[in-house]
Amino acid sequence: MKITETKIEGLFVIDALRFQDLRGELIKPFNFNVYNKLNINLDFKETWFTKSKKNVIRAMHLQIGEMACEKLVSVINGSVLDVVLDLRSESRTFGEYFEIELNDIEPKALYIPQGCAHGYKVLQDNTITMYSATKVHSAEHDLGIRWNSFGYDWQVENPILSDKDINLIEFKDFK
Numbered sequence: 001m002k003i004t005e006t007k008i009e010g011l012f013v014i015d016a017l018r019f020q021d022l023r024g025e026l027i028k029p030f031n032f033n034v035y036n037k038l039n040i041n042l043d044f045k046e047t048w049f050t051k052s053k054k055n056v057i058r059a060m061h062l063q064i065g066e067m068a069c070e071k072l073v074s075v076i077n078g079s080v081l082d083v084v085l086d087l088r089s090e091s092r093t094f095g096e097y098f099e100i101e102l103n104d105i106e107p108k109a110l111y112i113p114q115g116c117a118h119g120y121k122v123l124q125d126n127t128i129t130m131y132s133a134t135k136v137h138s139a140e141h142d143l144g145i146r147w148n149s150f151g152y153d154w155q156v157e158n159p160i161l162s163d164k165d166i167n168l169i170e171f172k173d174f175k
């Protein structure tokens with residue numbers, strides 16, 4: 001499992017472990033012993049996955065306050081362009097974003113620290129994105145930044161968005 005630090009403190013890219021044989025493949029995106037060397041919160045409370053069509057954008061989401069949490073994200077079928085936006089006011093990369101393609105060809109996990117918003121554009125139909133989070137979901141603590149308000153070029157016309165995501169606040173109004 002190769003772990004790569006990014007320019008955003010606490011945001012890591014981890015190459016999944018892979019075991020191929022004549023039947024297919026076994027892919028492991030998370031291993032406690034490997035991740036634990038990073039001295040990060042691994043106390044995951046929920047795992048879920050989404051299925052999405054091509055050109056869906058789900059973005060840019062985080063939980064705040066007492067329900068702020070870390071997330072581990074992998075794509076287990078298809079591909080996405082994944083984006084993380086640093087919203088930590090004290091961070092030297094506040095307002096900056098990191099992008100990476102996540103797919104099922106070169107499986108990776110993205111470990112996202114608290115205080116960073118997360119989103120992605122789906123590149124293929126039937127894409128399945130899997131998450132674990134260190135807090136359970138709490139609608140009252142959900143915060144989002146509008147997908148097209150922080151300077152990132154998603155390179156898509158007419159993405160498919162939820163009503164919730166269309167009406168999120170803009171980055172300039174984030175305090």
Ligand SMILES: Cc1cn([C@H]2C[C@H](O)[C@@H](COP(=O)(O)OP(=O)(O)O[C@H]3O[C@@H](C)C(=O)[C@@H](O)[C@H]3O)O2)c(=O)[nH]c1=O
Nearest residue numbers: 048050058059060061062071118119120131137162164
């Ligand atoms: C995220 C989430 C949603 N829900 C419910 C709320 C709602 O009725 C329905 C769909 O929720 P959303 O529209 O918020 O789903 P979605 O837009 O897919 O939200 C996700 O986006 C990506 C980018 C993330 O990073 C995730 O953490 C999560 O915020 O599922 C849960 O019950 N538990 C959960 O953990």
